[in-house]
Amino acid sequence: MEFKKKILDLTVSQVDRVHERYVLIKLTHNEQLPEIAPGQFVEIRVDGSPQTFLRRPISIHFVDYERNELWLLVAIVGKGTQQMAKLKAGDTLNCVLPLGNFFHCSFFEDKPLLVGGGVGVAPLLFAGKEFCVGKTKPTFLLGARSSKDLLQLDEFRKYGRVFVTTEDGSAGEKGFVTQHTVLQQEEFDHIFVCGPTPMMKAVARYAREHNIPCHVSLENMMACGLGACLCCVEKTKWGNLRVCEDGPVFDIKELLWE
């Protein structure tokens, strides 16, 4: 699929501070949003912040084509994202999108498992919806430190079963996602995972041990986001690949994780 990249001034329709460290931003546009696939991201120009120069790459959390809305779930980690958290309904956000490759939410898979940790859950909501469009019911396995850090569970429940782990045991099963009993009790066709690198590596290890195809979404620091500058590379079996253009979604077989 060929996705034409555009520079758009999107309008903020809603901003929800869903957590001390996360903000949910809903955007709309005066024209039809372009074709977007789950796993892709946007490069956001942060206005009003003299401390930030480069755009910020944020993965696309959800797209609602009927309401013409694009959702971003943003972790507030630095100067750029702090500025984004101050956005209000009616503000304009200049975005370059859609960027990167995507999760193949194939119709041929019966039992996909979508695993997320922290703000890594973001792209999995859109992926989950796409599976449903293809008449496949996905399973979500979401992990966080504590129950208050679990994000958007009501939304995820609309598209599939949701299993949860918390490190402190305050919700779901206690421990890491790789320790959840569903992994022992059920078999999945394909695993898609996004979250902190140690978590993704642990899930990749599980997938390799059980011979399950697995795709991860990487997050490297980016400058152009368009595949031109080669700042965001990840070492793979094929040499240095660009996370912004050859990724962010990679097959674990390409990576040098063991």
Next chain:
Amino acid sequence: MKPNLNIDIAGLHLQNPVTTASGTFGYGLEFQDFVKLDELGGIIVKGTTLKPREGNDYPRMAETAMGMLNCVGLQNKGVDYFCEHIYPQIKDIKTNWIVNVSGSSPEDYAECAARIDQLEHIPAIELNISCPNVKDGGMAFGVSCAGAESVVKAVRKRYHKTLIVKLSPNVTDIAEIARAVEASGADAVSLINTLMGMAVDIEKRKRVLSIGTGGLSGPCVKPVALRMVYQVAHAVKIPVIGLGGIMTAEDAIEFMMCGASAIEIGTANFIDPAVTIKVRDGIARWLEDHGCQSVQEIIGAIE
């Protein structure tokens, strides 16, 4: 009366003074969704070396105030790959395709240049004697007259089209280097390449970039670049191409008034992928507002 934006530089005919800086525009194809490549004065494609290079480890970048540092390290698949796989994709797009060439010895540079000389639709090369990231070459040449001369002379013997030499700002006297390069046979000079800089992570107590230092680019370098373009334009007779933090048409005009016949836009492409065309249109508008018939009227216009 629409102002004339045409400019001739050392045998190259540019439809307008806006070109793109090496390493920031890929092979142009990455930007096709945003700008029509055949509307640019020229495209300087990413640094090409004789043999493929993997480049430096990640992290290769750090944001700075009004700019960024990079230590990409000339990752590219080598000149033969360029000739066989990329050149066919770009050659029919009507703009000035200029290949940026780097190397680790004068012989490397010359052999790489000689291979590009064979390509009918590549009218010029830009010799990168100034990249500050490569440990075993690049910066070593551009910081001394002798080093610069050795590369330019070696390339001049084997490259017969327009030879642009890109100068390093990490020197004591850039005019001196420019004169040496002119005397060695360069047809034009471009400046500035990136300034050597560093970033620190205080929580990790480490330098951010994988190799410690990197090249600084963006608006923060413009004052240094302007000063150097002015100095070099007054030191050599060959045309000067100016770059360093250009984000707007006004920036571009500052460089041209300092003596640049054309400009390169680099880091600005990351902030606005369509900036090149906006700058071109802005230059035309400025000229019209000021009653200028041609962009040539503003070259070296300050004294």
